[in-house]
Amino acid sequence: MTATTLSRRHFLQASGAGAAALVIGLNAKGALAASTSASDINPFVRIEADGTVTAILKHFEMGQGTTTGLTTLIAEELDADWNKVAIEFAPADNSKYANLLFGMQGTGGSTAIANSYMQYRQAGAAARQLLIEAAAKMWKVPAADIRIENSILMNGNNKAHFGEFAAMAAKMPVPEKPAIKEPKDFRLIGKADLPRKDSHGKTDGTATFAIDVKVPGMVYAAIKRSPRFGGVVTSFDASDAKDVGGFLDAKTLPNNAGVVVFAKNTWAAFQARDALTVEWDFSKAESRSSDQISADMKTVIESPEFNTRKGITNAQSEEKLGMAAKVVEQSFDFPFLAHAPMEPVNCVIEPTENGVTVHDGCQFPALTQPVVAQVLGLKPEQVTINTVYAGGSFGRRANPTSDYHLEAAMAFALLGKSKAVKLVWSREDDIHGGYYRPVARHQAKIGVDKDGKILNWSHKIAAKSIMKGTSFEAFAVHDGVDHSSVEGIADSLYGLPEFAVGLSDVQTPVPTLWWRSVGHTHTAYAIESLMDMVASETGQDPIDLRLSLLDKSDTKQRRFAGVMEAARDKSGWKKGNKRGFAAHYSFNTYVAVVADISVQDDTVHVDEVHVAVDCGVAINPDVIRAQMEGGVGYALGAILHSEITLSDGEVDQTNFPDYPTLRINEMPKVNVHIVTSNEAPTGVGEPAVPPTGPAVANAIFAVTGKRITDLPMIKSGLSFS
Amino acid sequence: MQYEIKVNGKTQKVEAEPGTPLLWVLRDELDMTGTKFGCGVASCGACTVHLDGTPSRACQTFIEDAVDYDITTIEGAETKVAKAVQEAWREEDVVQCGYCQSGQIMSAIGLLTENPSPSEEDINSYMNGNACRCATYVRIKSAIKRASDKLEA
Numbered sequence: 001m002t003a004t005t006l007s008r009r010h011f012l013q014a015s016g017a018g019a020a021a022l023v024i025g026l027n028a029k030g031a032l033a034a035s036t037s038a039s040d041i042n043p044f045v046r047i048e049a050d051g052t053v054t055a056i057l058k059h060f061e062m063g064q065g066t067t068t069g070l071t072t073l074i075a076e077e078l079d080a081d082w083n084k085v086a087i088e089f090a091p092a093d094n095s096k097y098a099n100l101l102f103g104m105q106g107t108g109g110s111t112a113i114a115n116s117y118m119q120y121r122q123a124g125a126a127a128r129q130l131l132i133e134a135a136a137k138m139w140k141v142p143a144a145d146i147r148i149e150n151s152i153l154m155n156g157n158n159k160a161h162f163g164e165f166a167a168m169a170a171k172m173p174v175p176e177k178p179a180i181k182e183p184k185d186f187r188l189i190g191k192a193d194l195p196r197k198d199s200h201g202k203t204d205g206t207a208t209f210a211i212d213v214k215v216p217g218m219v220y221a222a223i224k225r226s227p228r229f230g231g232v233v234t235s236f237d238a239s240d241a242k243d244v245g246g247f248l249d250a251k252t253l254p255n256n257a258g259v260v261v262f263a264k265n266t267w268a269a270f271q272a273r274d275a276l277t278v279e280w281d282f283s284k285a286e287s288r289s290s291d292q293i294s295a296d297m298k299t300v301i302e303s304p305e306f307n308t309r310k311g312i313t314n315a316q317s318e319e320k321l322g323m324a325a326k327v328v329e330q331s332f333d334f335p336f337l338a339h340a341p342m343e344p345v346n347c348v349i350e351p352t353e354n355g356v357t358v359h360d361g362c363q364f365p366a367l368t369q370p371v372v373a374q375v376l377g378l379k380p381e382q383v384t385i386n387t388v389y390a391g392g393s394f395g396r397r398a399n400p401t402s403d404y405h406l407e408a409a410m411a412f413a414l415l416g417k418s419k420a421v422k423l424v425w426s427r428e429d430d431i432h433g434g435y436y437r438p439v440a441r442h443q444a445k446i447g448v449d450k451d452g453k454i455l456n457w458s459h460k461i462a463a464k465s466i467m468k469g470t471s472f473e474a475f476a477v478h479d480g481v482d483h484s485s486v487e488g489i490a491d492s493l494y495g496l497p498e499f500a501v502g503l504s505d506v507q508t509p510v511p512t513l514w515w516r517s518v519g520h521t522h523t524a525y526a527i528e529s530l531m532d533m534v535a536s537e538t539g540q541d542p543i544d545l546r547l548s549l550l551d552k553s554d555t556k557q558r559r560f561a562g563v564m565e566a567a568r569d570k571s572g573w574k575k576g577n578k579r580g581f582a583a584h585y586s587f588n589t590y591v592a593v594v595a596d597i598s599v600q601d602d603t604v605h606v607d608e609v610h611v612a613v614d615c616g617v618a619i620n621p622d623v624i625r626a627q628m629e630g631g632v633g634y635a636l637g638a639i640l641h642s643e644i645t646l647s648d649g650e651v652d653q654t655n656f657p658d659y660p661t662l663r664i665n666e667m668p669k670v671n672v673h674i675v676t677s678n679e680a681p682t683g684v685g686e687p688a689v690p691p692t693g694p695a696v697a698n699a700i701f702a703v704t705g706k707r708i709t710d711l712p713m714i715k716s717g718l719s720f721s
Numbered sequence: 722m723q724y725e726i727k728v729n730g731k732t733q734k735v736e737a738e739p740g741t742p743l744l745w746v747l748r749d750e751l752d753m754t755g756t757k758f759g760c761g762v763a764s765c766g767a768c769t770v771h772l773d774g775t776p777s778r779a780c781q782t783f784i785e786d787a788v789d790y791d792i793t794t795i796e797g798a799e800t801k802v803a804k805a806v807q808e809a810w811r812e813e814d815v816v817q818c819g820y821c822q823s824g825q826i827m828s829a830i831g832l833l834t835e836n837p838s839p840s841e842e843d844i845n846s847y848m849n850g851n852a853c854r855c856a857t858y859v860r861i862k863s864a865i866k867r868a869s870d871k872l873e874a
């Protein structure tokens with residue numbers, strides 16, 4: 001099968017969606033409704049006449065396990081046969097498929113399961129109730145006497161699959177509040193070894209990613225962007241590009257951000273793009289080196305622009321230092337980081353009768369639709385989105401500017417809007433391309449009395465705001481404070497006295513973006529390293545110190561303490577061990593980590609990481625484990641090796657050889673303990689990242705006496721294997 | 722230019738410029754998209770195919786050199802070892818985004834074909850060139866061990 005046949009349009013034809021017998025989704029009023037056809041309603045679940053159940057997923061899959069998670073919710077309530085439930089990504093439709101926590105369609109912030117938990121269960125439960133009522137009518141038996149097992153309805157000698165009653169069920173009124181299962185009746189939720197829905201296609205090469213999409217007549221495009229962020233094209237010369245076989249044309253993008261090359265295949269597009277000579281205007285571009293940006297940060301951090309904890313300034317907090325027996329004082333420096341998802345960003349825009357189709361591992365349809373529509377003079381609803389698998393994201397694909405969709409739309413328009421265009425980024429484009437985790441600096445002054453009690457905590461942060469100037473500003477910036485710059489510290493669960501957090505925005509044209517766990521990537525490292533410093537300076541056990549700062553009568557603090565105790569007990573932590581501990585609360589999930597390392601001749605190996613996590617009801621325990629393992633590895637790779645630096649405004653790194661990623665030999669064993677909980681489920685994609693780095697840093701301190709505060713860790717003189 | 726290459730047992734004629742990496746011929750000309758592009762510089766392994774049975778980086782193999790080999794891609798991975806590896810990958814639920822996994826699997830098949838019961842160290846050194854940004858390494862290791870057990874049973 002070629003990639004072409006997998007487009008949504010073809011898929012719908014091939015799967016005979018017209019023959020759907022029962023679909024359950026939201027009607028125009030936002031209430032659950034049933035119909036016989038998916039063309040009346042954008043459903044969450046579809047049941048064909050042959051009994052096939054398809055879960056329609058409003059969230060995309062970047063590896064975090066949503067295809068498995070959302071499908072579990074439908075299959076659980078329907079008592080469907082897990083192995084026979086099919087999946088399909090939902091089309092773009094803000095009114096039906098909004099993320100209930102964002103009010104628009106999109107995936108991010110570890111919210112996919114949290115916002116869908118009741119919605120998808122109710123859709124499954126409604127389908128179940130209607131099918132049972134239809135069967136009761138047909139069999140002339142009480143509904144209460146009908147049960148469902150593995151997609152089969154049963155009563156006495158009567159047995160039939162869903163499809164037999166689907167058409168009848170579709171005409172019955174949908175219960176306003178369908179009865180959902182009691183946790184004790186769960187068969188799939190919490191099941192330890194439920195196989196992932198996306199395993200098969202991703203192990204035989206058939207899973208379709210955007211980069212695999214090919215449509216008839218498609219032209220390939222690559223873009224030469226400014227070597228300095230904020231530069232614009234003044235002129236270009238394509239004479240050498242014309243010698244590249246397969247070259248078609250080169251044009252300046254209408255926003256002057258680069259020159260797009262069109263070619264007959266990806267390789268020719270890359271080659272011809274590299275052969276262009278472009279003149280740039282750098283007058284508004286970032287021309288500083290990263291060392292200069294760091295030096296500037298050291299200045300701006302001294303006088304905070306914002307007090308992010310109301311009622312106390314850094315100066316007021318620091319008045320207590322006079323009474324302290326000891327002062328713990330430390331700064332931390334964090335570099336820009338590229339997300340480097342394994343599949344470089346790319347997408348295909350194809351002309352259709354009514355507008356266009358964007359083929360993409362699309363993370364935020366609600367952002368992409370209007371951006372593409374505006375460039376092409378269409379209405380957002382004329383932009384259809386065919387969501388395919390995304391080869392990782394880590395935040396990169398959700399962008400308020402929809403940068404690569406915007407580029408693809410401009411390229412498609414330049415080509416006359418009549419031919420499909422596939423825009424591909426190379427790895428070099430990705431590493432050079434900006435939208436980095438912002439650089440950040442932290443400085444803290446903590447006073448401690450003679451008994452080891454914390455008297456004050458004065459914390460200052462300088463970071464470039466991610467949200468300011470974007471469409472997310474109203475949502476995330478309050479009183480000038482971009483919450484994502486201070487999250488994880490300003491709202492820490494620790495009960496710290498005289499606790500001030502000052503913030504200064506760093507100004508630079510380098511575009512920044514959320515990177516797996518956003519602000520927590522640096523705030524957790526700082527606060528959890530500082531906790532360790534206070535503990536060691538005052539001779540306290542680092543876990544005991546943290547527990548002493550939590551009040552268990554508060555639910556959140558109790559759950560936070562719970563993961564700390566679980567990690568302590570499961571890892572066999574003993575006071576005085578040479579191990580590292582850190583814990584962090586993010587995305588409504590609690591994670592504690594114990595790291596074990598070995599050190600030989602200044603070479604550190606992280607041997608084993610013990611993770612305790614409380615994410616509410618564990619819907620797919622194995623997916624949670626996988627996300628903890630992956631989160632640990634993703635964090636570790638960055639903490640050990642990664643940084644994006646600039647020389648005279650140009651990015652120094654180019655590709656994996658100089659922006660190294662974690663390799664198999666560096667991966668520790670990961671033991672995951674999931675704390676049993678009946679609370680609502682919360683995110684798991686990001687929360688393992690924040691505590692991993694500081695747990696390793698604290699282990700390195702315990703073993704070597706070295707406190708690493710300037711990242712990545714390779715800068716410390718230690719090496720890692 | 723026209724070249725004749727043998728992919729998964731089938732000889733095919735393709736048009737390509739000399740110097741085009743096999744990776745792009747497979748993907749863009751033959752629509753065999755299981756082999757992935759991750760870096761283009763031999764440093765991620767996403768493009769791993771077998772040339773006469775040996776795992777090789779398709780991004781570094783020019784089309785004019787590819788004509789000399791029997792090429793196997795993930796779509797044609799059908800040996801006993803290949804089946805054991807794919808099964809083990811599914812039983813361990815290794816994949817996350819899945820983008821690196823064709824390459825991981827092609828390398829693992831190479832490893833187990835050469836060395837049916839690799840040690841932890843053997844796995845680390847053989848698989849080192851295959852990057853996984855989702856860091857599925859814990860499960861890659863268990864799946865290789867599981868496949869090895871299957872092959873020995």
Ligand code: FES
Nearest residue numbers: 759760761766780
């Ligand atoms: S694409 Fe060939 S090794 Fe990365």
Ligand code: FES
Nearest residue numbers: 818819853854855
């Ligand atoms: S599974 Fe995502 S890069 Fe390996």
